[in-house]
Amino acid sequence: MAIRAVACTVACAVACTAGVLPGQAWAAGAPAPYGFAEGAETVDGAMSSAEGRRLSAGKVYKSSLPRAGRRFYRVELRAEESAYVAVTAVPALGSRVSYADGVKVSVQDADGNSCSPRESQEARFGASESPRPITATAARRVGPDEKSCEGAGTYYVLVERMSAPESSRTSWDLELRVASEPALREKGATTPPGSWNSATPVAPTGERKVREGGTSFNGARALGKGVWGDSIGPGGTLFYRVPVDWGQRLSVTAELGSLSSGGEAAGGGGERGGVGRGAGRGTGYVAAALVMTLSNPVRAEVDDTDTAYDGRQKSAVLDPVPPVAYENRFAPADAVAAMRFAGWYYLTVHLSADVARKFGAAPLDLTLRVDVDGAARPGPAYAGSAVPAEEFGVTEQDTEAARRGETAAGSGTGGGGDRAMAVLATGGIGTGVVLLGVLGGWTLVARRRAASEGGPGGGTGGASVGAQFGPPRGW
Numbered sequence: 001m002a003i004r005a006v007a008c009t010v011a012c013a014v015a016c017t018a019g020v021l022p023g024q025a026w027a028a029g030a031p032a033p034y035g036f037a038e039g040a041e042t043v044d045g046a047m048s049s050a051e052g053r054r055l056s057a058g059k060v061y062k063s064s065l066p067r068a069g070r071r072f073y074r075v076e077l078r079a080e081e082s083a084y085v086a087v088t089a090v091p092a093l094g095s096r097v098s099y100a101d102g103v104k105v106s107v108q109d110a111d112g113n114s115c116s117p118r119e120s121q122e123a124r125f126g127a128s129e130s131p132r133p134i135t136a137t138a139a140r141r142v143g144p145d146e147k148s149c150e151g152a153g154t155y156y157v158l159v160e161r162m163s164a165p166e167s168s169r170t171s172w173d174l175e176l177r178v179a180s181e182p183a184l185r186e187k188g189a190t191t192p193p194g195s196w197n198s199a200t201p202v203a204p205t206g207e208r209k210v211r212e213g214g215t216s217f218n219g220a221r222a223l224g225k226g227v228w229g230d231s232i233g234p235g236g237t238l239f240y241r242v243p244v245d246w247g248q249r250l251s252v253t254a255e256l257g258s259l260s261s262g263g264e265a266a267g268g269g270g271e272r273g274g275v276g277r278g279a280g281r282g283t284g285y286v287a288a289a290l291v292m293t294l295s296n297p298v299r300a301e302v303d304d305t306d307t308a309y310d311g312r313q314k315s316a317v318l319d320p321v322p323p324v325a326y327e328n329r330f331a332p333a334d335a336v337a338a339m340r341f342a343g344w345y346y347l348t349v350h351l352s353a354d355v356a357r358k359f360g361a362a363p364l365d366l367t368l369r370v371d372v373d374g375a376a377r378p379g380p381a382y383a384g385s386a387v388p389a390e391e392f393g394v395t396e397q398d399t400e401a402a403r404r405g406e407t408a409a410g411s412g413t414g415g416g417g418d419r420a421m422a423v424l425a426t427g428g429i430g431t432g433v434v435l436l437g438v439l440g441g442w443t444l445v446a447r448r449r450a451a452s453e454g455g456p457g458g459g460t461g462g463a464s465v466g467a468q469f470g471p472p473r474g475w
Contacts, residue, residue, distance in 0.1 A: 030093060030235070031093055031233060031234075031235040031236040032215045032236065033093065034088075034090045034133050034173070034175075034215060034216050034237075035214065035215035035216035035218055036060075036062050036175055036216065036218065037060035037062075037177075037216075037218040038218070038409065040061055040062045040175065041059065041060075041062070042061070042062045042063070043055070043061050043063050043073070043176075044063065045063050045064075045065065045069075045071025045072060045159060045174075046072045046073070047070070047072070048072060049072045049074070049108075049156045049158075052072035052073045052156055052157070053073055053074070054073070054074050054075070054076065055073050055074070055075050055085070055157065055176060055178050056075075056178065057083065057178045057179060057180035057387040057388075058178070058179070058180070058387040058388045058389075059177075059178065060175060060176070060177045060218070061175070061176040061177075062173065062174065062176075063173075063176060064171045064172065064173055064174055065089065065103070065159060065171060065172045065174050066161070066171045067161065067167075067168075067169045067170070068163070069159075069160070069161050069171075070158060070159070070160050070161075071158075071159045072156055072159075073156070073157040073159070073176065074155065074156050074157065075107070075154075075155050075156075075157060075178060076153070076154055076155075077140060077152060077153065077154075077180075078152050079142070079150070079151050079152040080142055080182065080183040080383065080384075081142065081180050081181065081182055081183065081384075082139060082140065082141045082142050082143075082180070082181040082183075083107070083139065083155075083178060083179070083180050083181075084137060084138075084139045084178070084179045084180075084181070084298035084300065085107060085137060085138050085139070085157050085176065085177070085178050086135055086136075086137045086176070086177045086178075086179075086298060086299035086300070087103060087105045087135065087136055087137070087159050087174055087175070087176050088133050088134070088135040088174065088175040088176075088177075088216075088299070089102075089103040089133065089134050089136075089161070089172045089173075089174055090133045090172055090174070090175065091131040091132075091168070091170075091172050092131070092168070092170055092172075092173075093131065093235065094131070094235075094353075095131040095167075095168040095170060096131075096166065096167050096168045097125045097129055097130070097131050097167050097168070098125070098163075098164035098166060098167050099124070099125065099126060099127060099129055099164075100162060100164060101124060101125050101162055101164055101167050102122055102123050102124030102125060102134060102136070102161075103122070103123055103134060103136050103160070103161055103162070103172075104121070104122040104123075104136060104159070104160045104161075104162065105121065105136045105137065105138045105157065105158065105159050105160075106138045106157075106158050107138045107139060107140045107149070107155050107157055107158075108155065108156045108157075109155060109156075110153075110154070110156075113148060113149070114138075114148075115138075115139070115141070115148055115149035115155065116138070116139045116140060116148070116149075118337075121136040121137050121301065122136055122162070123135055123136040123301070124162070126288065126291070126306075127287055127288035127306065128288035128289070128291050128306065128350070128354075129288075129352075129354075130235065130288075130291075130350065130352040130354065131235070131353070132235075132291075133216070133237055133348070135217075135295065137299055137300040137301075138157070139298075139300075140155055142183055143183070143190070144187055144190055145190055145330070157176075159174065175216075175217075177217075177299065179297070179386070179387065179391055180386060180387040181341075181382075181386055181391070181392060182382045182383050182384035182385065182386060183382070183383050183384075184326075184380055184381060184382060184383060185381045185382065188326070188327070188380065189327050189330075190327075190330055191327065191330055192325075192327050192329075192330045192331035192336065192337075193322065193323075193325050193327050193328065196249075196322040196323060197320075198320045198322075199320065200251070200317065200320050201249075201251040201371050201373060202371075203253045203317075203369035203371065204225060204226055204227050204369050204370065204371055205227065205369075206226070207227065208227040208228055208229035208367050209226065209227065209228055209229065210228075210229050210230065211223060211228040211229070211230060211240070211368075212230055213232075213238025213239055213349065214238065214239040214240070214407050214408065214409075215237075215238075215239065216239055217239055217299060217346060218408055218409055219239065219407045219408055219409045220239035220240055220241040220344075220346055220347075220407065221238075221240050221241070221405060221406075221407055222240070222243070222398075222401045222402040222404070222405055222406050222407070222408075223240050223241070223347075223368065223402060223405070224242070224243070224370070224372065224399075224403055225370055225371055225372045226370060227367065227368070227369050227370075228240075228367070228368045228369075228370065229365065229366065229367050229368075230366050231363035231364065231365055231366060232349065232351045233351065233356075233361065233362070233363040233364075234351055234352065234353050234354070234355040234356035234359075234361060234363075235351065235352070235353035235356065236350070236351055236363070237348060237350040237351075238348070238349045239346060239347070239348055239349075240346070240347040240349070240368065241344040241345065241346050241347070241408060242344070242345050242346075242347065242370060242372065242402065243343070243344055243372075243394045243398040243399060243401075243402050244324055244342060244343070244344075244345050244372060244394070245324065245376035245393070245394040246324050246325065246342045246376060246377050246378065246379040246393075247323050247324065247374050247375060247376055247377035248323055248324055248342075248372055248373065248374040248375075248376055249320075249321060249322060249323040249324070249372075249373050249374055250294070250321065250345055250370075250371070250372055250373075251317075251318065251320065251321075251370075251371045251373070252292070252294065252317075252347060252368060252370050252371075253315055253317045253318075253368070253369040254290060254292045254307075254315065254317075254349055254366065254367070254368055254369075255313060255314065255315045255316075255366070255367040255368075256289070256307070256309055256313060256314045256315075256351075256365070256366060257313055257364055257365030257366070257367070258311065258312050258313040259311040259312075259359065283310075283311055283358070283359075284310070284311075284357075284358030284359065285308060285309070285310045285358070286308060286309045286310075286352055286354050286355050286358050287308050288306040288308065288352060289306075289307065289308055289309035289314070289351065289354070289355050290306060290307050290309065290316055290349070290351055290352070291304065291305075291306045291316075291349070291350045291352070292304065292305055292316050292318065292347065292348070292349050292350075293347070293348040294318055294321075294345060294347060295345065295346040295348065296338050296339065296341055296343075296345055296346075297341045297342075297343030297344050297345065297391055297392060298341070298391075299346065300338050301338065302321060302335055302338040302345070303319050303321065303335050304318075305317060305318055309355060309359075319335060321335055321336070321339050322336055322339055323339070323374050324339050324340070324341065324342050325339070325340070326340060326379070328340045341391075341392045342379055342392055342393050342394055343390075343391055343392050343393060343394065344398070344408070347368070349366065349368075351364065351366075376394065379392070379393060
């Protein structure tokens with residue numbers, strides 16, 4: 001009985017500290033938490049611009065934003081650099097959010113003027129009303145047509161939260177990232193490129209290959225052209241990244257798999273990318289069940305789309321975007337202007353938490369059809385280096401990472417357990433403490449067993465130390 005009790009303690013300790021109870025598979029449990037950048041510095045936002053903490057280009061920071069909050073930070077910029085500040089708001093899992101809830105960010109000068117009004121962005125939860133990481137960006141741009149915020153100096157980053165009265169009152173975690181783009185060596189065109197083929201490309205076909213999505217921008221799984229599969233649970237958010245070079249264009253279609261006539265996912269049970277453990281699946285209709293967002297290398301939104309779900313297969317297609325070109329930034333349409341950099345483009349895919357109430361908590365099959373079209377061409381001649389380095393380009397290493405399915409954190413190829421590792425990381429310290437206690441329990445039980453079975457004059461005499469004091473037999 002004592003041995004069984006210790007064994008039960010081990011199983012329960014590991015499962016509970018990982019946030020998964022016995023009998024509850026990870027895929028059918030709570031969504032993985034957002035994977036903040038490893039080593040991110042924690043900074044407190046200030047209530048006044050005068051006390052704003054400095055953010056440096058190339059670094060990632062963690063902060064928080066209260067319900068009725070405005071928080072200031074600051075950046076020190078050179079005269080000839082454009083700066084892009086991305087703020088990802090992360091509500092707690094299970095929070096209540098409304099259609100209009102969201103986050104807004106702006107870069108301002110010493111007089112409170114927005115440096116690039118067109119570059120100040122809001123991000124809202126929208127029709128899904130499902131809590132998930134959302135990202136807004138702001139910029140201070142330099143160039144021949146930029147007349148505001150000229151010159152080197154201190155500029156202020158203002159982050160604001162928008163919340164409806166009925167929404168959760170808890171603070172949101174924030175991830176802040178700053179990127180710097182140098183000016184061009186020589187002045188170039190200030191008009192967007194001419195016409196481009198705006199027809200929706202034909203989506204790739206063929207067998208899908210499993211590529212497990214990451215839990216954040218920092219662990220986004222790399223994809224290239226092809227058909228890719230994973231599973232996604234209600235309330236879950238997956239992150240992917242695709243290298244898109246100068247002169248290339250990206251198109252993506254996301255598909256949710258159907259339920260079988262018995263109310264289970266058509267893929268059956270078992271392997272990731274074909275998960276169908278849908279016992280108790282119901283019927284119904286969920287508006288904006290699947291939400292997909294495309295972001296550029298500085299995490300600014302390019303386009304987003306969503307689709308409803310009623311148990312039958314559904315698809316969501318991003319609007320056509322032009323080939324990547326430096327001059328796209330001068331276009332009046334936001335989606336075109338956002339295609340201004342070569343580099344990693346991010347796909348964020350979210351399944352509404354409401355799906356669980358209508359169809360059960362088991363994950364659904366997800367298919368991504370990704371196409372990268374066009375020949376790569378040389379990029380613009382910058383007068384300096386981007387920060388982070390190679391932010392605005394595609395290297396041979398990037399192409400290889402997409403072929404292999406590596407994560408942004410470089411943690412391996414596409415079939416791994418990043419989401420499980422996120423859970424273990426969340427409870428890792430607690431798990432270690434509990435397991436130390438469990439090992440002590442094993443030792444005590446083994447000693448008592450040894451004393452009862454082979455006391456003075458009755459022992460075997462040949463038992464090893466490991467046999468006496470290791471885990472119970474059968475482990």
